[in-house]
Amino acid sequence: MPEFGPTGRRIIYKDGKPCRSCNTLLDFQMAMPGKAARPAVIAADLTAPVTVVEDKQCPPDVELLGRSSWTLLHSIAASYPANPSPIQQEDIKTFVSIFSRIYPCWFCADDFQAYIKKNEVQVKSQEAFGKWMCEAHNEVNRKLGKKEFDCNLWQQRWKDGWKGDN
Amino acid sequence: MPEFGPTGRRIIYKDGKPCRSCNTLLDFQMAMPGKAARPAVIAADLTAPVTVVEDKQCPPDVELLGRSSWTLLHSIAASYPANPSPIQQEDIKTFVSIFSRIYPCWFCADDFQAYIKKNEVQVKSQEAFGKWMCEAHNEVNRKLGKKEFDCNLWQQRWKDGWKGDN
Incomplete structure (x- = not known):
């Protein structure tokens, strides 16, 4: 092997x-x-x-799975309420927690679980959750030697589009 | 407008x-x-x-969001245990249920919630969950006028790769 x-x-x-x-x-x-x-x-x-x-598309490899998952997770953050109810906050915490246990790439899942333990998911507002997600993504970017993203721009990248483009 | x-x-x-x-x-x-x-x-x-x-990638539109989400959901099914514990069964049910409430395309989310109500999520085994997910995807394919997928082949598409290709 x-x-x-x-x-x-x-x-x-x-x-x-x-x-x-x-x-x-x-x-x-x-x-x-x-x-x-x-x-x-x-x-x-x-x-x-x-x-x-x-x-005859193949099952996704680690890269397609990663891209797809970040697309969903950031989009969920982008549509999360500005002022979420206690139930909505609990739901999103539970979702992220289960996600971290069932993510198909098991060593990625282990890393994500460890990250969540050290960096509690921030769910008090859309801005807090969107930024938390962006920072979690940057942690993975660092590990993979990829460029980090400026998390002050997360709303333009994932929610509103780029200023001047719309 | x-x-x-x-x-x-x-x-x-x-x-x-x-x-x-x-x-x-x-x-x-x-x-x-x-x-x-x-x-x-x-x-x-x-x-x-x-x-x-x-x-300067734009926020995903409904099509990219859909493709990304199915990629994650089918992959989760493909790595779901063959014989899941009661806790794993509960986790996956909760995950699908919260997903159906927080999915960013709200009318897609409404449709998915209605589907789950009529077609209870099957979580007793990997085969049952993978097939349930494939059928849920086909319901959307039908609505969009897309070709349906033969759900007997879900493991080749999402888990093992196509027979003869590996």
Whole structure:
């Protein structure tokens, strides 16, 4: 079982098998037993007709799952009430807490749970929750060596659109 | 305020303003006051350098939000235990229930709540939950005039990959 994939990342295994939600598709395919030659096939697939891709989409890899989840979470923050009721505050806390336990990439989920323990979810207002979510996202950006986002701009990115664009 | 957007869909308003999470970006931009000429600008933007798009991404429209959310929900089903504990069953029911209340596109959320009332979430096993989710997705596909998915194949689409591809 290879330790690193073609992207240079360490391959994540669970129960001796590569974890689809925890690796990029390229690394996952490379790590599948007897599939060392697979990346060349993937590269060729990129030129295949779009209909093939649409009809037979693969389960999401760690990157698509991450992007999709942040899109939902930030959008939920963007539509969270400015002045939430106690029930709405409790709901959103419960949602984030369960999310952190059931997120399919298990090591990402572990990291998120640890983050929540140290940085309590802020749910008193839309602004507080939106900023908390932005900072949680930046923690992941830092870990992945990605650019951090200026959290003063979270509403323009996730709620209102960019000033001057609308 | 226009009733229909350039995509031919009815434009959704809330409190007299077009709802960003409930319309396609094209329809939303068209419905923004004084922005009737906007779609031409959007079309031009498609040829702009990718860095511009990445640095200043817009809040997701109803389609990106939908795709992202299904990606997360089906992936959660794909990693749900084959034999979940009572606590895990309770967690997933609560998660789906809160999700149906806080989903940013409010009329989609209303529809989803109504669906759950008529079709109780099945959480006794991964297979039951994965199939329930697939059928819920098909209900939306039908409403949008999209092709239905064969729910016997949900594990290949969302969990294991297509037979013969791996």
